[in-house]
Amino acid sequence: MANAIPQPTIPQAERENYLNKEYGVWSWLLTTDHKRIALLYLLSITFFFFIGGFFALLIRLELLTPAGDLVQADTYNKLFTMHGMVMIFFFLIPSIPAVLGNFLVPLMIGAKDLAFPRINLLSWYLYIIGGVIMLHCMLTGGVDTGWTFYAPFSTSFTNTKIVEAGIAIFIAGFSSILTGLNFVVTIHRMRAPGMTWSRLPLFIWAHYATSIIQLLGTPVVAVTILLVAAERALHLGIFDPKLGGDPLLFQHLFWFYSHPAVYIMILPSMGVVTEIIACFSRKRIFGYHFVAFSSIAIAVFGFLVWAHHMFVAGISVYSALVFSFLSYAVALPSAIKVFNWTATLYKGSIHYDAPMLYAFGFLGLFTIGGLTGLFLSALGINVHVTDTYFVVAHFHYIMVGGAVMGYLGGMHFWWPKISGRLYPEGWARLAALIVFIGFNLTFFPQFLLGYMGMPRRYYDYSHMPEFQVLNVLSTAGATILGVGYLLPMVYFLWSMRYGKPASDNPWNAAGLEWKTTSPPPTFNFDEEPVVTWEAYNYEELDAPHKEEVPVAG
Amino acid sequence: MQDNANANASSFTAVHDHHGEAHAAHNPALLHHFAEPQQQRDAASLGMWVFLATEVMFFGGLFCAYLIYRRWYFGDFAAASKSIDMSLGATNTAVLICSSLTVVLAVWAAQTARKALLVGMLILTMLFGLTFLGIKGIEYKDKFEEHHVPGASFSFDHVEIPGHPGQFANPRHAQMFFSLYFVMTGLHALHMIIGLGIFTWLLIMAWKGRFTPEWHTPVEIGGLYWHFVDIVWIYLFPLLYLIDRHP
Amino acid sequence: MSAHSSTKSPLKGYFAVWIALLIGTGLTVYAATLDLAPYNAAVALGIATIKATLVALFFMHVWHASERLTKLVVIAALFFLLLLLGLTMSDYATRLWS
Numbered sequence: 001m002a003n004a005i006p007q008p009t010i011p012q013a014e015r016e017n018y019l020n021k022e023y024g025v026w027s028w029l030l031t032t033d034h035k036r037i038a039l040l041y042l043l044s045i046t047f048f049f050f051i052g053g054f055f056a057l058l059i060r061l062e063l064l065t066p067a068g069d070l071v072q073a074d075t076y077n078k079l080f081t082m083h084g085m086v087m088i089f090f091f092l093i094p095s096i097p098a099v100l101g102n103f104l105v106p107l108m109i110g111a112k113d114l115a116f117p118r119i120n121l122l123s124w125y126l127y128i129i130g131g132v133i134m135l136h137c138m139l140t141g142g143v144d145t146g147w148t149f150y151a152p153f154s155t156s157f158t159n160t161k162i163v164e165a166g167i168a169i170f171i172a173g174f175s176s177i178l179t180g181l182n183f184v185v186t187i188h189r190m191r192a193p194g195m196t197w198s199r200l201p202l203f204i205w206a207h208y209a210t211s212i213i214q215l216l217g218t219p220v221v222a223v224t225i226l227l228v229a230a231e232r233a234l235h236l237g238i239f240d241p242k243l244g245g246d247p248l249l250f251q252h253l254f255w256f257y258s259h260p261a262v263y264i265m266i267l268p269s270m271g272v273v274t275e276i277i278a279c280f281s282r283k284r285i286f287g288y289h290f291v292a293f294s295s296i297a298i299a300v301f302g303f304l305v306w307a308h309h310m311f312v313a314g315i316s317v318y319s320a321l322v323f324s325f326l327s328y329a330v331a332l333p334s335a336i337k338v339f340n341w342t343a344t345l346y347k348g349s350i351h352y353d354a355p356m357l358y359a360f361g362f363l364g365l366f367t368i369g370g371l372t373g374l375f376l377s378a379l380g381i382n383v384h385v386t387d388t389y390f391v392v393a394h395f396h397y398i399m400v401g402g403a404v405m406g407y408l409g410g411m412h413f414w415w416p417k418i419s420g421r422l423y424p425e426g427w428a429r430l431a432a433l434i435v436f437i438g439f440n441l442t443f444f445p446q447f448l449l450g451y452m453g454m455p456r457r458y459y460d461y462s463h464m465p466e467f468q469v470l471n472v473l474s475t476a477g478a479t480i481l482g483v484g485y486l487l488p489m490v491y492f493l494w495s496m497r498y499g500k501p502a503s504d505n506p507w508n509a510a511g512l513e514w515k516t517t518s519p520p521p522t523f524n525f526d527e528e529p530v531v532t533w534e535a536y537n538y539e540e541l542d543a544p545h546k547e548e549v550p551v552a553g
Numbered sequence: 554m555q556d557n558a559n560a561n562a563s564s565f566t567a568v569h570d571h572h573g574e575a576h577a578a579h580n581p582a583l584l585h586h587f588a589e590p591q592q593q594r595d596a597a598s599l600g601m602w603v604f605l606a607t608e609v610m611f612f613g614g615l616f617c618a619y620l621i622y623r624r625w626y627f628g629d630f631a632a633a634s635k636s637i638d639m640s641l642g643a644t645n646t647a648v649l650i651c652s653s654l655t656v657v658l659a660v661w662a663a664q665t666a667r668k669a670l671l672v673g674m675l676i677l678t679m680l681f682g683l684t685f686l687g688i689k690g691i692e693y694k695d696k697f698e699e700h701h702v703p704g705a706s707f708s709f710d711h712v713e714i715p716g717h718p719g720q721f722a723n724p725r726h727a728q729m730f731f732s733l734y735f736v737m738t739g740l741h742a743l744h745m746i747i748g749l750g751i752f753t754w755l756l757i758m759a760w761k762g763r764f765t766p767e768w769h770t771p772v773e774i775g776g777l778y779w780h781f782v783d784i785v786w787i788y789l790f791p792l793l794y795l796i797d798r799h800p
Numbered sequence: 801m802s803a804h805s806s807t808k809s810p811l812k813g814y815f816a817v818w819i820a821l822l823i824g825t826g827l828t829v830y831a832a833t834l835d836l837a838p839y840n841a842a843v844a845l846g847i848a849t850i851k852a853t854l855v856a857l858f859f860m861h862v863w864h865a866s867e868r869l870t871k872l873v874v875i876a877a878l879f880f881l882l883l884l885l886g887l888t889m890s891d892y893a894t895r896l897w898s
Contacts (some may be wrong), residue, residue: 065634105773111586148735177607181607184599188599212876216607216610216880219614220610220884222611226740227736234734238732246622249621253614307887315891385595439800523586579833604871607880609880610880610881610884617885639829646825647822650822650825653818659834661811776859780860781855787851787855788845788848790828791844792845795829795840798833799834
């Protein structure tokens with residue numbers, strides 16, 4: 001059927017959209033428009049990305065030399081702790097859901113807004129309050145326990161500001177829970193007529209699965225933080241060995257959330273990559289239902305494997321066996337996705353625009369990161385590489401090589417829709433290349449370092465000076481990576497003023513969000529869409545005049 | 554929402570705004586981003602159920618900690634449990650059960666346009682809630698006086714383990730019981746207080762006559778929350794108070 | 801979840817559940833005074849579960865819920881709770897084996 005995209009008759013710049021509808025600080029701070037809230041989040045998480053990145057820079061500088069000569073040991077402990085806490089809780093976990101999810105979920109399903117717009121705004125305020133408390137905590141001494149704040153060090157022995165950091169994360173956790181709640185209810189209740197579950201973009205399926213994890217996992221870490229704070233502030237000792245408490249119980253409760261949390265970080269990115277690969281291969285995603293259900297499977301299976309972080313901590317070996325087996329099982333749905341993406345690329349018409357470059361980067365780096373997770377799930381290998389740089393490299397491959405690449409790819413892909421402007425493609429491809437090179441130079445040496453025995457969280461490795469070469473390479477890579485991250489920030493800002501205005505659908509992509517203007521009006525669509533076509537209808541999009549071709553005979 | 558799912562129209566069909574014809578003046582409570590009141594109701598209801606699922610996990614972490622330590626230190630926990638007042642706990646259980654009844658009657662009153670009954674039931678529910686908190690306060694005071702509050706002044710010496718005459722409970726493990734007792738009942742009481750806040754707002758709205766049989770969603774979802782808090786207590790009572798009550 | 805046009809008044813059902821809950825409470829207290837070791841805990845939790853189920857099904861209207869989705873949310877919450885309790889216990893229960 002014909003897919004007539006209504007062409008704008010009024011010049012783009014003069015049309016009312018969500019950006020120019022109202023001006024003034026309060027129109028932003030009191031907005032309930034999901035698109036404006038997405039931009040509020042964009043600014044906030046970028047700010048925290050800089051903070052987390054700053055700590056990373058200091059860590060890498062320290063590790064340039066074997067001796068601990070840049071900072072003291074205690075300070076170094078604070079550096080890697082704050083790097084982890086800020087990056088995980090204030091950057092990665094919100095990133096795609098709070099920015100791209102908030103912006104796109106209503107658009108993709110044909111709704112005017114999320115189910116609970118005011119709760120959406122509350123989510124952002126909770127994030128900001130948590131962030132401010134965390135900033136204050138960092139500026140007045142910080143925390144030195146590692147982002148995992150294990151008991152009894154965190155409850156009984158450290159003198160740093162655990163309670164304050166705990167409160168910050170607790171509040172930010174509720175921001176996450178409310179976002180998940182909003183998405184689940186929206187996806188169930190607000191789909192446009194004709195938008196059945198099987199027609200949903202896989203980005204939506206990914207966010208639905210992510211929301212399940214946010215909803216069911218975050219409360220457990222919230223109550224764990226509460227217990228740690230109660231133990232420190234009120235002497236209610238739950239994890240205190242002096243009272244017969246078990247430090248391992250803390251780890252069970254902590255990792256029950258924190259393992260699924262890594263799936264909160266990667267699933268949305270997988271959703272983004274799916275959209276990009278389909279668009280830039282000009283093909284429907286191969287195995288739509290497999291990809292959709294694998295997202296749900298990852299969310300559920302992700303809750304079954306947490307004790308693989310505790311193999312050497314003292315859990316029973318029988319329990320370890322079970323968790324090891326389950327950890328292999330959780331790789332299956334992710335592998336299914338990789339196979340489906342690959343099959344989508346096969347015989348596709350590949351376009352190497354910047355979003356696609358990031359998607360390719362994701363494919364390779366996520367695969368490496370995921371496979372090294374399997375090494376770690378093998379009990380024998382785990383004993384050897386636990387608490388070494390092997391683990392550090394593994395999770396950075398997934399979180400940075402995977403999640404952040406997906407985030408950047410998504411930001412490029414949907415930038416025209418969000419801002420109404422095109423970013424400069426040449427610079428974007430260069431930046432993608434720089435990020436890819438910088439990333440691998442930073443983190444591949446860390447696999448080698450870890451396997452050779454360099455422990456993590458050490459500021460001084462002078463008893464193993466042979467590790468310096470790889471550390472220097474890693475730091476050099478980090479610098480290049482930093483440049484790669486700065487470039488998009490510069491040219492995105494540049495494009496808001498000087499970029500070419502974007503049409504409704506500059507990529508000729510499938511999806512309801514491309515059927516409205518760039519940027520969209522406040523209520524998203526001029527008329528409520530009625531969906532009568534399947535998702536990823538690229539064949540129709542690429543052959544709009546097929547019906548007009550006279551049939552011979 | 555699937556009304557036009559199979560329409561063979563072209564891709565973009567204007568859907569007329571339903572509001573004008575069917576409802577003479579649609580409820581001012583209908584928010585602009587919803588197409589119709591039923592959608593808004595369904596969204597609110599699903600939202601509350603999903604929120605309660607998060608609360609299950611929130612309390613679940615505490616139950617997990619409790620079950621593990623109870624298994625490890627059963628005798629000490631039994632001794633500690635015996636020292637909290639079972640009749641006060643049982644009374645509180647009955648109080649909450651009665652409050653759940655008044656909540657469900659309030660919802661029924663809203664559904665059947667019985668404003669006086671609605672207001673009365675909401676007030677009764679809150680009275681039951683306050684009674685619960687009052688009794689809890691008495692329990693906490695007792696524990697404070699007996700030095701059973703964990704911390705520097707905690708003491709639990711020479712308390713026999715039930716069923717094992719001559720064996721005394723380990724005070725450190727008893728302190729673990731009380732840590733869990735205070736965190737679990739304290740968190741529950743906090744949820745109760747929040748519930749009272751919600752019901753105060755419901756009461757004001759009901760008094761002003763804002764609820765109708767067509768729209769009384771806040772009463773329904775406020776009720777769901779209250780029932781959930783009751784269910785948590787239904788589990789807390791036997792677990793904390795009734796470990797070993799053999800005479 | 802809006803006003804049902806059910807012809808039967810639900811009031812009798814509500815009062816019946818209320819009485820059942822109060823009886824259940826009394827039963828739990830009585831059972832705690834009996835020596836049923838090692839089944840004391842199971843009995844107490846069993847009665848508690850029956851009470852909680854009654855509240856959920858009839859006071860929270862899950863039994864008459866118009867959608868399967870409501871039931872799915874309840875089941876999902878219980879499933880993940882049992883996962884947390886069960887898999888954690890799998891460590892503690894097997895630590896002393898070998």
